[in-house]
Amino acid sequence: MKTTLFTTVAAFAGLVxxxxxxxxxxxxxxxxxxxxxxxxxxxxxxxFGACQRLERKFPxxxxxxxxxxxxxxxxxxxxxxxxxAPSCVFQPRSAQxxxxxxxxxxxxxxxxxxxxxxxxxxxxxxNVNNGxxxxxxxxxxxxxxxxxxxxxxxxxxxxxxxxxxxWIAPQxxxxxxxxxxxxxxxxxxxxxxxxxxxxxxxxxxxxxxxxELVTANSSILYVTKESYPDLxxxxxxxxxxxxxxxxxxLKTFPLVDVxxxxxxxxxxxxxxxLDATAQFIAPRTGGSLDPKAAIDxxxxxxxxxxxxxxxxxxxxxxxxxxxxxxxVNFTKIPTTSPITARKRTYVDFETETEYxxxxxxxxxxxxASQKSTPAVVKxxxxxxxxxxxxxxPIPGLILSFVYQxxxxxxxxxxxxxxxxxxxxxxxxxxxxxxxxxxxWNNAADDAYVNAWCKDFLDTVDARGRTAGYYYDxxxxxxxxxxxxxxxxxxxxxxxxxxxxIAQRYDPxxxxxxxxxxxxxxxxx
Numbered sequence: 001m002k003t004t005l006f007t008t009v010a011a012f013a014g015l016v017x018x019x020x021x022x023x024x025x026x027x028x029x030x031x032x033x034x035x036x037x038x039x040x041x042x043x044x045x046x047x048f049g050a051c052q053r054l055e056r057k058f059p060x061x062x063x064x065x066x067x068x069x070x071x072x073x074x075x076x077x078x079x080x081x082x083x084x085a086p087s088c089v090f091q092p093r094s095a096q097x098x099x100x101x102x103x104x105x106x107x108x109x110x111x112x113x114x115x116x117x118x119x120x121x122x123x124x125x126x127n128v129n130n131g132x133x134x135x136x137x138x139x140x141x142x143x144x145x146x147x148x149x150x151x152x153x154x155x156x157x158x159x160x161x162x163x164x165x166x167w168i169a170p171q172x173x174x175x176x177x178x179x180x181x182x183x184x185x186x187x188x189x190x191x192x193x194x195x196x197x198x199x200x201x202x203x204x205x206x207x208x209x210x211x212e213l214v215t216a217n218s219s220i221l222y223v224t225k226e227s228y229p230d231l232x233x234x235x236x237x238x239x240x241x242x243x244x245x246x247x248x249x250l251k252t253f254p255l256v257d258v259x260x261x262x263x264x265x266x267x268x269x270x271x272x273x274l275d276a277t278a279q280f281i282a283p284r285t286g287g288s289l290d291p292k293a294a295i296d297x298x299x300x301x302x303x304x305x306x307x308x309x310x311x312x313x314x315x316x317x318x319x320x321x322x323x324x325x326x327x328v329n330f331t332k333i334p335t336t337s338p339i340t341a342r343k344r345t346y347v348d349f350e351t352e353t354e355y356x357x358x359x360x361x362x363x364x365x366x367x368a369s370q371k372s373t374p375a376v377v378k379x380x381x382x383x384x385x386x387x388x389x390x391x392x393p394i395p396g397l398i399l400s401f402v403y404q405x406x407x408x409x410x411x412x413x414x415x416x417x418x419x420x421x422x423x424x425x426x427x428x429x430x431x432x433x434x435x436x437x438x439x440w441n442n443a444a445d446d447a448y449v450n451a452w453c454k455d456f457l458d459t460v461d462a463r464g465r466t467a468g469y470y471y472d473x474x475x476x477x478x479x480x481x482x483x484x485x486x487x488x489x490x491x492x493x494x495x496x497x498x499x500x501i502a503q504r505y506d507p508x509x510x511x512x513x514x515x516x517x518x519x520x521x522x523x524x
Contacts, residue, residue, distance in 0.1 A: 047130050050110040051088035054101060054132065061091050061138070073135040078182070079121035079363035081446065086113070086133035093138035095246040099218040102244070105132060106216065106510055113516045114244055116157040117184015121363035122481045125518040126187070136186060139246055142167045147209040147224065152249040157186030162350060168252070169347045175250040176207040179296065179313070180353045189248055191477035192237040192422050194433075196260075196315040199291035199407045201253075202414030203422065205236040212247035216510035220246075225418055234501045236420030237489065239476060240517040241502045257319040259327075260349040261341030267308035269334045270299060274381055276329040277312075278374035281405055281430060287326030288372075288430065291409045292317040295330070296402065299381060301388045303397035308385070314341050315349075361396065361439035364450060367478040368457045369471040370464045372405055372430035379463050380434060387456045394449060396441035404433035404475070421498060423490035424473060431471050434460060435478045450480075476519055486524040495524055 055062040063069035065085070073089040092098045105112050111131030113124070120126055127133055139156035142164070146152060153175050155164050162181035168174060176195045178188045193204025201207055211223040213231070221243075223231045234242055265273050277297050280287040287293050294315040301308055314327045321343045323331045331339055340352060370376040384401045391397070408429035414420055424431065436453045464470035474485045487495050499521045502511070512522040 047087045047108075047110050047132070050104055050108040050132060053104045053108070054088065054090050057100060057104065058090065058092075058097065061093065061097065062088055063091075064088050073115070073133060073137075075359070076115065076135065076137070077118040077127065078359055079361065080359075081121055081123045081362045081364070081443075082118065082125065082127050084123070084127040084129045086128050086131055089133045089135055091135045091138045092246075095139075095212055095214055095220050098134070098139075098214045098244050098246055099220055101132075101134065102214060102216065102218050102510075105514065106218075106508070109514070111514050111516070114186075114240065115184075116186030117160050117182070117188075119183045120187050120477075120518065121365060122518045124481070124516040126516075128516055131516075134244070136184075136246075141247060144171070144173075144252070145249065147249050148226070150209055151252050152209050153252050154247055154249050155185055156247055157184065157245055159185045161185065161188075162354070165347050165350055169255055169345065172255050173252040174255045174346060175252055176201045176204050177250070178204065181350045182354060185248060186245060188477060190235065190237075190239050190245065192420065192475070193477060194404065194475075196294045197317060198294065198413070199288075199409035200317065200413065202410055202412075202417045203237065203420060205420060206414050206417035207251040208236065208248055209251050210249035211235050211245050212249075213243045213245050215243040216506040216508060230497075230501045231505065233419060234421055234498055236418075237422040237476065238486070238498050238501075238521075239519045240515060241498065241511055241519075241521050242505055243511065255346060256317070257343055258346050258349060259316040259318065259320045259322075259324060259341060259343050260346075261314060261339060261344075262352060263312045263314060263330050263333060263339050263341065264336050265310045265312075265333055266336050270308060270310055270381070272333045273297065273299075273310055273312060273330075274377050276333060277403060278377045279329050280326070281372045281377070281432070282374065287324075287329070288405055288407050289409075290324070290326040291407075293324065293326035294405075295327070296404060298403075299384065299401045301384070301399040301401075303388075303391055303394050303399070309336070313353075319343060358439075361398075361441065362443065362446065362449075364438050364453060364480060365478045366436045366453045366457055366480040367475045367483065368434045368461055369406075369473040369475070370432050370434060370460070371469040371471055372407075372432040373469055375467065376432050376434075376464065376469050377403060379467075380460055383459050383463065384456065387452070387459065391452065392448070394440050394442075394445050396439070397445070397449065398439045399453075400435075400437040400439075402433075402435040402437065402478075404435065404478075406431040406433055421486075421489050421494045423494055425491070428471065431473065433475050433478070435475075437478075453480075479519070481518050484524055485519045486521060495521065 113128040115126040136158040139158040141156040143154040161178040296313040411426040
């Protein structure tokens with residue numbers, strides 16, 4: 001078995017659960033008053049009572065501040081902005097555990113948060129101050145099964161995609177999962193999810209065949225298109241509004257070798273990269289018309305060195321030994337390091353993405369969309385380059401401007417594979433997803449960095465509106481707090497339906513009032 005960060009984490013989690021006396025108990029609860037990150041104090045009061053009840057019910061699965069299990073849970077967040085101060089952490093190991101815990105949380109009217117992989121950097125999206133953090137690491141099933149005659153991979157929300165791929169690939173199969181190996185299963189699938197197989201299969205969530213879901217009243221439902229068609233539709237992109245998913249059953253497909261890797265360039269050659277990207281998305285002739293081809297283009301700005309650079313993932317889902325015509329232009333760009341694209345196993349390619357798991361920075365995402373045209377590629381970079389010149393010095397700041405093509409094939413396949421709450425019209429495609437990611441060191445710079453990123457994408461949006469390229473869609477997995485994601489689904493038609501479904505399965509509004517999350521139907 002390959003030894004990675006994730007196997008080490010899993011082993012540590014098992015050690016903690018096997019030795020509860022060493023990690024919980026009165027010795028670790030010095031006070032129900034704890035210093036907050038903002039320098040004030042929190043009165044745990046009623047919340048601490050919920051933690052005590054959880055501990056009595058699950059003595060091996062609850063931990064308090066300063067306990068190793070508590071610190072382990074806090075260390076799983078990708079962004080330092082999400083390391084808040086929950087009163088206690090609860091690490092369930094089954095859907096029944098989650099159901100019993102929800103009874104206590106609801107009865108005590110306690111704030112809570114649910115973390116899968118912890119990659120969403122929005123404060124409050126997957127952690128909580130003065131509440132219960134439910135860390136899903138113990139829900140890590142990997143099993144092949146069938147649903148309605150379709151072979152599925154049953155995977156738990158506590159897994160990262162690297163663990164899923166390492167498990168399923170030796171069996172000659174694969175799933176429509178995340179592109180970056182450290183990302184968690186649960187959050188990606190609830191937001192829709194982009195994969196390298198999007199043009200062949202749709203969003204990552206479009207191949208979910210069944211959800212094991214714990215609802216607000218602690219019922220455990222097995223949600224398929226036939227059993228609960230409304231919930232099934234809503235869970236495909238509808239986020240954390242309907243319950244806690246404790247297992248995903250994903251349709252499998254045969255594994256083949258791929259041609260894939262990364263192309264790294266310096267500032268002088270970014271124009272050539274943008275030309276290759278424009279050619280890839282060109283109507284009638286572009287490489288994006290080949291459903292086996294995918295790219296992810298990132299332009300970086302290092303605020304310390306004041307230098308630009310870029311990295312681009314190029315991917316082709318076929319066992320070819322040389323660059324396919326769809327991607328050959330990217331191999332002609334002068335690079336700062338050897339191009340890693342080659343014929344290889346999918347798992348080998350995914351190991352290259354582990355760099356994206358660095359947990360030492362404060363992070364943010366913000367997303368927007370335009371029509372996928374060469375003009376958008378060019379003016380997006382022009383605005384990025386111009387805006388970075390006005391940045392004040394920010395310690396450690398690295399900005400990443402990302403182009404994510406959403407092809408017509410992706411939009412068609414999302415409908416052919418059962419549809420979803422996102423419900424983008426293929427007639428509107430292709431679409432270019434645009435993301436700004438920032439990584440920096442100090443909390444004192446949070447407001448400035450957030451404001452700069454908002455201003456940047458607002459400027460891009462404004463240019464797109466003027467030119468007729470703006471498209472009113474925000475991809476949830478890369479969206480910031482405050483962005484109105486759900487209201488844009490289905491050109492506005494999805495949100496009323498999502499609200500009705502949430503009311504039907506959560507009439508007491510537990511997942512609106514008590515569960516933090518970033519994108520709630522009640523606030524969109």
